[in-house]
Amino acid sequence: MTKLLIASLLPLLSLTHVTAQNRIGTGKVAEIYEVNCASCHGRLLDGGQGSSLIDGQWTIEPTEAAIADAIRSGNETLGMPAFEGTLSDEDIRSLVILIHEKELLAQREAKPDPEFDKLVQTELYDLEIQEVTSMTGTLWSLDFLPNGDIITTQKNGNLWIHSSDTLIGPILGTPTVKDNGQGGLLDVAIHPDYESNKWIYLSYVEGINDEDGMTAIVRGKVENGEWVDQESIYFAEKSFYTNRRHHFGTRIVFKDEYLFFGIGDRGQQDQAQDISRPNGKIHRLYADGRIPENNPFAKNKEAIPSIWAYGNRNPQGLVLHPETGNLWEAEHGPRGGDEINLIEAGNNYGWPVITYGMNYNGSPITDIVEKPDMEQPKHYWTPSIAVSGISFYSGNTFSKWKHNLFVGGLSAGELHRLEIHDNEITSDEILFRTRDRIRDVVEGPDGLLYIIINSRSRTDSTIYKLRPVE
Ligand code: HEC
Incomplete structure (x- = not known):
């Protein structure tokens, strides 16, 4: 979608984000990821031995249920370990949320907040x-x-x-x-x-x-x-x-x-x-x-x-x-x-x-x-x-x-x-x-x-x- 001419900027810029949004991608779930997943999918979820989880490209159907299932059941042929038994269903659910968060952060980084155009x-x-x-x-x-x-x-x-x-x-x-x-x-x-x-x-x-x-x-x-x-x-x-x-x-x-x-x-x-x-x-x-x-x-x-x-x-x-x-x-x-x-x-x-x-x-x-x-x-x-x-x-x-x-x-x-x-x-x-x-x-x-x-x-x-x- 093309942008219209930017007439001028509204005086809303420059202030830093200091909200709940800042906390996304952090906390206990980030530790669970670090310990269990980072070695293959990369510390930034951007891929390694396993694929990037934040580039919007998926082998599986990227529904929340299917992502949870991929983590739970793994895929022996492809080399994705099953985490059933190691991680609780709650932990797996939080990893699904983390993947969404990191995906959004990656999108934002690739395309920084647009100025709030008039x-x-x-x-x-x-x-x-x-x-x-x-x-x-x-x-x-x-x-x-x-x-x-x-x-x-x-x-x-x-x-x-x-x-x-x-x-x-x-x-x-x-x-x-x-x-x-x-x-x-x-x-x-x-x-x-x-x-x-x-x-x-x-x-x-x-x-x-x-x-x-x-x-x-x-x-x-x-x-x-x-x-x-x-x-x-x-x-x-x-x-x-x-x-x-x-x-x-x-x-x-x-x-x-x-x-x-x-x-x-x-x-x-x-x-x-x-x-x-x-x-x-x-x-x-x-x-x-x-x-x-x-x-x-x-x-x-x-x-x-x-x-x-x-x-x-x-x-x-x-x-x-x-x-x-x-x-x-x-x-x-x-x-x-x-x-x-x-x-x-x-x-x-x-x-x-x-x-x-x-x-x-x-x-x-x-x-x-x-x-x-x-x-x-x-x-x-x-x-x-x-x-x-x-x-x-x-x-x-x-x-x-x-x-x-x-x-x-x-x-x-x-x-x-x-x-x-x-x-x-x-x-x-x-x-x-x-x-x-x-x-x-x-x-x-x-x-x-x-x-x-x-x-x-x-x-x-x-x-x-x-x-x-x-
Ligand atoms: C030993 C390496 C390894 C570890 C550890 C690992 N994975 Fe994977 N994972 C893979 C491989 C290999 C695949 C299948 C091919 C691909 O997508 O790269 C895969 C696939 C996936 C997929 C499906 C991706 C798609 O594109 O369809 C998800 C989701 C996933 N892993 C999440 C995780 C999570 C979350 C963890 C940690 C709990 C984890 N993986 C730990 C190697 C690993």
């Missing part, structure tokens, strides 16, 4: 990427008011409104947030009947003491630059608050009289399978916070009645399909195994019993990637791209993108476009890669796509809009 050519459109506004700190989420103003959250607790050229805020009187680790002020969502009810929803991390915090949701109204009429929508019982600083989840989605949101596992992975706990779950409430009596576990006395689905590691993308009304979710996997799921009532999405990832230190979690009573992701990324906000496109400006799912990646800095047919994902295009972190993607009332990019240094954030070039 003009990029994609399969269906040439895009111009235009800066809307830039601010200090980490912007987390954005939504649009009916008049086209952008409302956006800053992780440190500030809520802002961008009204064409004026910046209103920080809005006074918003809740005090625990801005710590991955927590802070998170999602903002405008109620679909905002014109008549003026409700704005915020999700954030509430701290109850110096140590402990948990995901919470309130709604309120903005009048004359102030946050007023606040009502509680979701607060977990205090016993579920913890000092873990990660996996808070949340995006707020409205459907009919309901609202959906997710909470991450709060760093306690096994609790994602425990329906007596709110973490690692997708929840459904009425938009005023009451719990629907027909929720899947509402009649189970042991269960948290707001739970809609479970077994979710850290859901940070949640949207409704504009046509089917189905709920789609993006969740962060560990090292490998970021997922896109179609969320349905009562289902178990498997974390941490099944996963396509391994631990950050390269030790295995499990070799099991599927189980009959657990849902498979509709799509997954190994290595992880660190999925963040997602959005379906329903406008007319990019008519060829109608009902495609757009997915931002934090560590990868990529914006992905997924095509979906009959609830199956049929393609995954990387529209572009930046050197920074794509935090959110939202369709604007003007039919353009808006993205938030956080700098890797976390010092500033920029909102861009993508428009088609004639």
Whole structure:
């Protein structure tokens, strides 16, 4: 694919990668490789007595299952030893993930990150990427008011409104947030009947003491630059608050009289399978916070009645399909195994019993990637791209993108476009890669796509809009 003329570079360059992506290709699995495989396949996996495992050339069918089987069973004729008995299935699974990681690193090295052009050519459109506004700190989420103003959250607790050229805020009187680790002020969502009810929803991390915090949701109204009429929508019982600083989840989605949101596992992975706990779950409430009596576990006395689905590691993308009304979710996997799921009532999405990832230190979690009573992701990324906000496109400006799912990646800095047919994902295009972190993607009332990019240094954030070039 030829490149368009590079008009100029956006000010996003030069900062170093300091994220989970850095850890790929390292850790315990790298030692297992070193001891068992490097002598033949090369320390860099680039070949020796055995072939290169990272050049994209395979003798076997390069599915994950076939690669695992090649390692397990070997090939006596070709001189590939069998590792069954020497290595556990979990170790073999982690080697498969390592091979994918090293393959990606090799591809990146061969073709360094492109500069984030103002003009990029994609399969269906040439895009111009235009800066809307830039601010200090980490912007987390954005939504649009009916008049086209952008409302956006800053992780440190500030809520802002961008009204064409004026910046209103920080809005006074918003809740005090625990801005710590991955927590802070998170999602903002405008109620679909905002014109008549003026409700704005915020999700954030509430701290109850110096140590402990948990995901919470309130709604309120903005009048004359102030946050007023606040009502509680979701607060977990205090016993579920913890000092873990990660996996808070949340995006707020409205459907009919309901609202959906997710909470991450709060760093306690096994609790994602425990329906007596709110973490690692997708929840459904009425938009005023009451719990629907027909929720899947509402009649189970042991269960948290707001739970809609479970077994979710850290859901940070949640949207409704504009046509089917189905709920789609993006969740962060560990090292490998970021997922896109179609969320349905009562289902178990498997974390941490099944996963396509391994631990950050390269030790295995499990070799099991599927189980009959657990849902498979509709799509997954190994290595992880660190999925963040997602959005379906329903406008007319990019008519060829109608009902495609757009997915931002934090560590990868990529914006992905997924095509979906009959609830199956049929393609995954990387529209572009930046050197920074794509935090959110939202369709604007003007039919353009808006993205938030956080700098890797976390010092500033920029909102861009993508428009088609004639
Ligand atoms: C004694 C040398 C030797 C060792 C040790 C060894 N391999 Fe191999 N491996 C080979 C040879 C030879 C082949 C078959 C021909 C080829 O692809 O080079 C092979 C094939 C493979 C293939 C299939 C490649 C393809 O293109 O289809 C994979 C995957 C693989 N090895 C992974 C591993 C892993 C992972 C380890 C360590 C756990 C390992 N090998 C250890 C020699 C070795």
